[in-house]
Amino acid sequence: MPATIIVGAQWGDEGKGKATDLLADTTDLVVRYQGGNNAGHTVIVGDQVFKLHLIPSGILYPNVLPVIADGVVIDPKVMLEELDGLQARGLDPFARVRVSGNAHLIMPYHRELDLLIERRLGKNNLGTTKRGIGPAYADKASRVGLRFQDLFDEKIFRQKLEAALEHKNEQLARIYNRLPMDVEEIAREYLGYAERLRPLLTDTTDLIHTSLEAGKHIILEGAQGTLLDLDHGTYPFVTSSNPVAGGALTGAGIGPRHVDRVIGITKAYVTRVGAGPFPTELFDEVGERMTDVGGEYGTTTGRRRRVGWFDGVLARYANRVNGFTDLFLTKLDVLGEFETLKVATGYRYDGQVYEHFPPHQSIFHHAEPVFEELPGWGSDISAVTEYDDLPRAARDYIDVLEEQAGAPITWVSVGPQRSQTLVRRDVPLVPASG
Numbered sequence: 001m002p003a004t005i006i007v008g009a010q011w012g013d014e015g016k017g018k019a020t021d022l023l024a025d026t027t028d029l030v031v032r033y034q035g036g037n038n039a040g041h042t043v044i045v046g047d048q049v050f051k052l053h054l055i056p057s058g059i060l061y062p063n064v065l066p067v068i069a070d071g072v073v074i075d076p077k078v079m080l081e082e083l084d085g086l087q088a089r090g091l092d093p094f095a096r097v098r099v100s101g102n103a104h105l106i107m108p109y110h111r112e113l114d115l116l117i118e119r120r121l122g123k124n125n126l127g128t129t130k131r132g133i134g135p136a137y138a139d140k141a142s143r144v145g146l147r148f149q150d151l152f153d154e155k156i157f158r159q160k161l162e163a164a165l166e167h168k169n170e171q172l173a174r175i176y177n178r179l180p181m182d183v184e185e186i187a188r189e190y191l192g193y194a195e196r197l198r199p200l201l202t203d204t205t206d207l208i209h210t211s212l213e214a215g216k217h218i219i220l221e222g223a224q225g226t227l228l229d230l231d232h233g234t235y236p237f238v239t240s241s242n243p244v245a246g247g248a249l250t251g252a253g254i255g256p257r258h259v260d261r262v263i264g265i266t267k268a269y270v271t272r273v274g275a276g277p278f279p280t281e282l283f284d285e286v287g288e289r290m291t292d293v294g295g296e297y298g299t300t301t302g303r304r305r306r307v308g309w310f311d312g313v314l315a316r317y318a319n320r321v322n323g324f325t326d327l328f329l330t331k332l333d334v335l336g337e338f339e340t341l342k343v344a345t346g347y348r349y350d351g352q353v354y355e356h357f358p359p360h361q362s363i364f365h366h367a368e369p370v371f372e373e374l375p376g377w378g379s380d381i382s383a384v385t386e387y388d389d390l391p392r393a394a395r396d397y398i399d400v401l402e403e404q405a406g407a408p409i410t411w412v413s414v415g416p417q418r419s420q421t422l423v424r425r426d427v428p429l430v431p432a433s434g
């Protein structure tokens, strides 16, 4: 059976955790393909809130195997804390989670350099999550990274660590005036994690392909979002991996022909955490209310998220670079607060109107959104359970977003719970058997 990719269509935090969890009930594997513990995916089941950073959102179904594939970067200390936390809550992550030996490790010097680089940038900093993500991916590209499999071969681990530290310590001392890091100390810490992590080490390429060949269904769960993509996002205000659908192929080791659904997760408005351009950003009391009503505070860092109106240009762009078969619209309930809603249909810059994502960063940085105004519905829709029971204005708003994005909206979420999801088009991921 073909695979389904779940991708953030904006700047992250679109509700990928909720969507993945909801759609995972009929799947067999949920695979994280990029990013690391910069991600924070919230899954709410009843009165239980789970904030997942590295562990795929399929963990809550006993029938699902959560897989961490080659394209992910792993901080082993953080991963163990997360596994222990889930175990303490009655799940069995040590028996189920599978991790690729090719996934790269986030080392203590990556975390330290993430902090130092940001500090050195001063007011031009990116506002990273300070989890060491950028430096870890940089080492991967420079071919001096350590991988998950290295934890289980002490000799190789030490050799690679020594080689890496020689260079890192020079950097730490000469550029940043910091004390050097000690090979022994890091080796002791990391090799100490090996025993507990060994059962997770898996040939995930084989697992994924054996599953596909056996007719099983796979969800590939993206972290971050399209506009944070290293190649296709708002560079340099991006993360250091490829959240887009293409990244799912390289990150998990599958080909385009293995995939038949690409689901873009998008909020009914836009948020961004960290620095960088944001054309529809709100700085007024409407924005304040959107942040508060939407509970827009980072899942990983607790930072207040910037908010703005839905941006059709970005939605069209995300559709282009991912090729969405479906959109999963989230947080529509939050807009019940507002009398009038705005949707950006284009950007104005230097006397010209851009319908598509502009080719040059300066245009995007200075773009003035061209807004279409729509009436709000001004009521609480969080208890609605059937799409047709939504107020007329809400359905009209959804139609406009669909037209702007150019991809069909299949699900509409009106609250964080699994049950607060409306099915607008009945196209199940896995055909019902029998």
Ligand code: GDP
Pocket (backbone or CB within 6 Å): 008, 012, 013, 014, 015, 016, 017, 018, 039, 040, 041, 042, 043, 044, 294, 295, 298, 299, 330, 331, 332, 333, 334, 413, 414, 415, 416
């Ligand atoms: P992710 O990183 O894409 O998984 O998203 P986050 O979990 O970081 O942020 C999304 C937040 O919105 C979480 O707190 C979710 O519980 C919440 N959420 C998801 N869908 C909805 C929705 O339809 N309505 C409301 N009010 N909250 C939602």
Ligand code: IMO
Pocket (backbone or CB within 6 Å): 008, 011, 012, 013, 014, 038, 039, 040, 041, 126, 127, 128, 129, 130, 131, 132, 133, 134, 222, 223, 224, 225, 228, 237, 238, 239, 240, 273, 274, 275, 299
């Ligand atoms: P999820 O998976 C929102 C942002 C950071 C910063 C930039 C680079 O929960 O959607 P990094 O630490 O990755 O080098 O930071 O990317 N960022 C996210 N923003 N959601 C995320 O993940 C993010 N992961 C990174 O705020 O602007």
Ligand code: MG
Pocket (backbone or CB within 6 Å): 012, 013, 014, 039, 040, 041, 042, 299, 300
């Ligand atoms: Mg998040």
